[in-house]
Ligand SMILES: Cc1cc2nc3c(=O)[nH]c(=O)nc-3n(C[C@H](O)[C@H](O)[C@H](O)COP(=O)(O)OP(=O)(O)OC[C@H]3O[C@@H](n4cnc5c(N)ncnc54)[C@H](O)[C@@H]3O)c2cc1C
Ligand code: FES
């Protein structure tokens with residue numbers, strides 16, 4: 077399959093990338109790992125007029141400790157997050173999530189900035205970003221995760237706005253992310269995350285709606301002393317997932333409850 | 345508009361003018377003329393097109409040729425040295441790690457990356473390391489044996505034997 081023709085330019089700094097995006101106009105796109113964009117372009121579901129390749133911006137690939145925060149440069153690849161000693165120590169759930177994204181070939185290319193900007197309903201990092209109150213920093217502003225994932229494939233990013241980094245709080249208490257899928261390298265049919273933090277629980281769900289979901293009803297039930305299995309019954313409260321080839325809406329709601337229970341029970 | 349791309353493919357410098365939409369796998373097969381890298385699915389699912397880009401396993405169907413500017417590429421054609429098969433190639437041959445062979449170049453490149461990161465993988469680590477490669481013929485057991493055998497030849501000290509015993513002709 078051959079994508080539609082497009083203009084191509086390499087940027088060596090964020091300023092240059094932003095300028096190029098502005099010059100090309102609305103139909104230009106950033107090219108990061110390419111592992112969501114190129115598959116869409118091959119199917120011609122995406123036909124950008126121009127691609128601005130940011131892979132040459134070396135200072136966007138970093139993981140920095142910053143007090144009670146961890147800052148991930150937008151070009152940090154899944155493989156780097158998976159193996160990072162600081163991440164394993166300060167935010168182990170993210171290293172575990174990274175290690176379960178796609179396969180080695182996907183993890184060698186895909187970037188955290190790309191997952192966040194793409195805002196696929198089945199993306200894994202967005203769930204963790206939402207439930208831990210992460211922030212998305214662009215070349216213009218800082219956006220809280222809860223204001224970032226607006227709808228499926230929809231974020232507040234302007235056409236010439238570039239994600240620079242994703243900032244997570246340190247969280248190294250008991251945690252678990254369970255991703256339900258039929259083959260090891262598949263996207264989640266449904267995913268559930270549990271993280272103990274500041275004495276309470278944070279619970280997040282993947283692919284049960286157009287955006288990631290924070291299961292506040294479960295968090296509150298746990299806070300008032302409910303057992304995991306009781307609290308997890310609330311995981312499907314208010315959900316209205318759409319069915320797809322792999323799961324009906326009812327089945328996704330069932331998975332949300334079962335996986336939430338398991339995630340809380342297996343958190344360590 | 346065409347773009348100049350210079351890469352090193354299996355140790356040889358290459359320079360071409362290419363369209364930006366040309367996928368790396370088409371560049372290797374149709375422009376450079378190395379057809380050992382296969383296209384299995386064209387949808388980033390099967391791993392048949394796996395090559396090494398600066399030593400990392402990458403699906404060449406999910407990268408544009410223009411992105412390979414300045415990179416070192418290794419394809420299956422770059423594995424044998426001086427007429428001698430690479431230990432992985434030899435092991436796939438010896439352990440019957442292939443039947444039709446369509447998936448094999450991708451498996452060998454993915455396995456080469458795996459062994460570069462972990463010279464001594466357990467069976468489980470091999471299964472996980474090759475999760476992005478699909479084979480429709482072998483049932484995978486002999487592929488895993490092949491990688492274990494290659495790991496041994498390449499110096500991995502405690503390569504474990506395959507988990508499942510081979511079926512003996514005529515049954516027990
Ligand atoms: C077989 C396979 C399995 C996968 N499984 C999973 C999975 O289980 N979970 C999961 O989360 N992901 C999965 N992915 C997707 C993978 O993680 C992608 O890498 C990721 O979604 C996109 O990141 P990227 O760097 O490749 O971005 P690209 O594909 O380059 O870009 C994606 C979109 O984001 C925009 N963009 C990228 N970076 C920026 C930036 N810095 N600023 C502004 N806009 C930007 C692009 O313009 C584009 O619109 C899978 C992919 C494949 C091929
Ligand atoms: S052809 Fe590239 S993954 Fe199947």
Ligand code: FES
Pocket residue numbers: 441442443444445446447448478479480481482
């Ligand atoms: S040997 Fe035929 S697909 Fe693997």
